[in-house]
Structure formats: C-alpha cells, structure tokens
Amino acid sequence: MARRGEREPMPGVYPVTYGEVELLRDLDRPGGWILTSDGVPQSYVDLDDPEYLDFEYVRLMADVIDLMEDGPLDVVHVGGGACTLPRYVAATRPGSRQIVVEPDAGLVQLVRDQLGLRSVPRLKVRIADGRAAGALLRDDSADLFVLDAFTGAVMPVELATVEYLEDVARVVRGGGTVLVNLADGKGLAFARRFMATITEAFPHVALLADPGVLRGRRFGNIIVAASRVSLPLDGLIRRAAGGPARARCMHGRALTDFIxxxxxxxxxxxxxxxxxxxxxFGR
Known part of the structure; x- marks a missing residue:
C-alpha cells in the first residue's frame, strides 16, 4: 500500500458537508494523523503503517477481525471517518473487497485529498446514510459488517433498532460477523437496550469493553460482535485480557444477566x- 497521497497532509480546520472537522498531526509518529469533530476524536490513521491502531476500541475491533477465517473478506463499513479499519483490512487481508457508506461527502473528499484514501485497494465509497445503505447492498454479500457511525460522540438511534439490524442480517452471509461500536456511561441503559436489540437478530453475541466502562464508572466505547454461528470466544477472551486495553469479554449467562x-x-x-x-474530551 502506498505510504501517502499525492501531497503531504496539512493540519487545520476544514469545512465538510455537516460542519467542520480538524486534522491534527501526531507529533510522536511521523505518519500519524487524528481527525476530530466538535473536539471529539473520530479517527486515527498512520499513513506509514495502516496496521498501527492507536485507539483502544479500534484495536478490539481488529482483534475480532483477526480471529475470522483466514483470507480476503467482503466488508461493509457504515461510518467512514478517516477509514482506519478499511486500511487495516486492506493491509492484513490482501484482496479484500470493501464498501464504505458515509453520508458526509465533504469529509470523504477531505480524506481522499489529505489522507491518501485513493491508495487503499479495492475500496469503494458510497455517499449515503446508514439507513439508506440497505438499498445499495445485496443479500448475503458481506463476510463482515462494521457499524461505527457517530454524530460527534453520539450513535444515531436509527442505527440501533431491531428493524435496522434485521436488514444488516440480510446483508451478512450465514457465517459472517457484525461488529458494532457504541458508547455509554453510568447505568449503561443504552448499551443494555442495544444488546437486547442485537440478540433479536443474531443468536451469538459477545461484548468487549474496559472493565471500568462495564461497571458504569466512566463513559467509553463498547464493542459488540454478533453472528449466526458461534464466535471465537476463547480467542476473544484471550486477546481482550492480554491486550494493551485489558478489556473484558462478556458472553453467555453474564451477557444475559447484563441485559x-x-x-x-x-x-x-x-x-x-x-x-x-x-x-x-477535555471540553
């Protein structure tokens, strides 16, 4: 994969279709760039090393992907940002075909111009919102469906309903995996309802998060993996416990009790x- 686009990225505040975003250089890594919206970090990419994942929750998502069957994948990403995971999949699963669904055309153009998106092989971007994505996607066309869509720091509720997730299930092949990034804090009321929702569409579900987040002690990301077939729980438990994030993998009876x-x-x-x-976020 090419290191960069045709020109060196320029830090600064940029107008996009839905407001403004800021592009910040990581002073500790020459190829590292952070994309923020309303002061909220949205994406981190390393243009020199797409396998480097700075955000802990993205590393947890990558752990799920790494444990899928070897070989290239057909992937749908709802929510684009700087396309961190599409770059990771392209680097670690050569030959993968990927579609990114992102409603902000201005953001997509910025990432193309500043962050070398054109260099990612076999990646298509569709300008549409998450609910409209269904019309663009065929039945049984994805091995992996990644739902990582936020407005600022808030997940759109319309992407967290039974009806939407049933449409996601239509797109995912029988042995495929759904990956969802959501966020919650004290009480975890939204996370509990979302877990009740996704278990309506998929019988096998696991949750990955920092123990402090799962206890409701602080606001943070929660990663959900779901499938029609058994998930690689032993691998998920091992990676969650042994990774830099030291996360917990919740499943089975513990997940039932959580709901x-x-x-x-x-x-x-x-x-x-x-x-x-x-x-x-220091605001």
Whole structure:
C-alpha cells in the first residue's frame, strides 16, 4: 500500500458537508494523523503503517477481525471517518473487497485529498446514510459488517433498532460477523437496550469493553460482535485480557444477566442516546 497521497497532509480546520472537522498531526509518529469533530476524536490513521491502531476500541475491533477465517473478506463499513479499519483490512487481508457508506461527502473528499484514501485497494465509497445503505447492498454479500457511525460522540438511534439490524442480517452471509461500536456511561441503559436489540437478530453475541466502562464508572466505547454461528470466544477472551486495553469479554449467562430484561429498540421508540460528560474530551 502506498505510504501517502499525492501531497503531504496539512493540519487545520476544514469545512465538510455537516460542519467542520480538524486534522491534527501526531507529533510522536511521523505518519500519524487524528481527525476530530466538535473536539471529539473520530479517527486515527498512520499513513506509514495502516496496521498501527492507536485507539483502544479500534484495536478490539481488529482483534475480532483477526480471529475470522483466514483470507480476503467482503466488508461493509457504515461510518467512514478517516477509514482506519478499511486500511487495516486492506493491509492484513490482501484482496479484500470493501464498501464504505458515509453520508458526509465533504469529509470523504477531505480524506481522499489529505489522507491518501485513493491508495487503499479495492475500496469503494458510497455517499449515503446508514439507513439508506440497505438499498445499495445485496443479500448475503458481506463476510463482515462494521457499524461505527457517530454524530460527534453520539450513535444515531436509527442505527440501533431491531428493524435496522434485521436488514444488516440480510446483508451478512450465514457465517459472517457484525461488529458494532457504541458508547455509554453510568447505568449503561443504552448499551443494555442495544444488546437486547442485537440478540433479536443474531443468536451469538459477545461484548468487549474496559472493565471500568462495564461497571458504569466512566463513559467509553463498547464493542459488540454478533453472528449466526458461534464466535471465537476463547480467542476473544484471550486477546481482550492480554491486550494493551485489558478489556473484558462478556458472553453467555453474564451477557444475559447484563441485559436483565431491557427491552429491544424499535423504529419510532423514544430513546435518548447517551452523551459523554464534557470532561471526557477535555471540553
């Protein structure tokens, strides 16, 4: 994979379709760049090394991908940002075919121009929101479906409903995997309802997160892996416990207890997604 685009990225604040984003250089890594929106870090990419993953939750997502069957993958990503995971998949799974669905055309153009997106092989970008993505995707066309869509630090509720996840299940092949990044804090009410929701569509589900987040002690990311077939739980438990993030893998009875009667989210339900406290991002 090429190291960079045609020109050196330029740090600064850039207008995009939905507001502004800021591109920051990582002074500790020559190829490292951080994309933020409203002061919230959205993506980190290393243009010299696409296998380097700076954010802990992205590393957890990569652990799930690494444990999938060897070989190239057909992947759908809902939510683009700087395309950290598509770059990782292209580097670690040569020959993979990937589609990124991203509603912000200005952001896509910025990432193409500044962060070398054109150098990622076999990657297509579709300008659409997550709910509209279904019309673009064929039945049984994806080995991996990644849902990592946020408005600032908030996951759109319309991407967390039974109806949406049933459409995701239509796209994912029988042995495929769904990966979801969500965020929650004290009480974990949204996370519990989301887990109740995704278990309506997929019988095998596991949750990966920092123990402090799972205890509701702090706001943070929660990674969900789901499939119609058994997940590689032994590998997930080992990687979660032994990785730099020291995360916990919750599944089976513990996950049932975590859901504890929470109701699934349906289209039209009045749900307020969790918003991080200002101190989380130094605001």
């Amino acid at each position: 504890a009667g929470a109701s699934p989210i349906h289209d039209g339900d009045a749900v307020t997604p969790p918003v991080p406290p200002p101190a989380v």
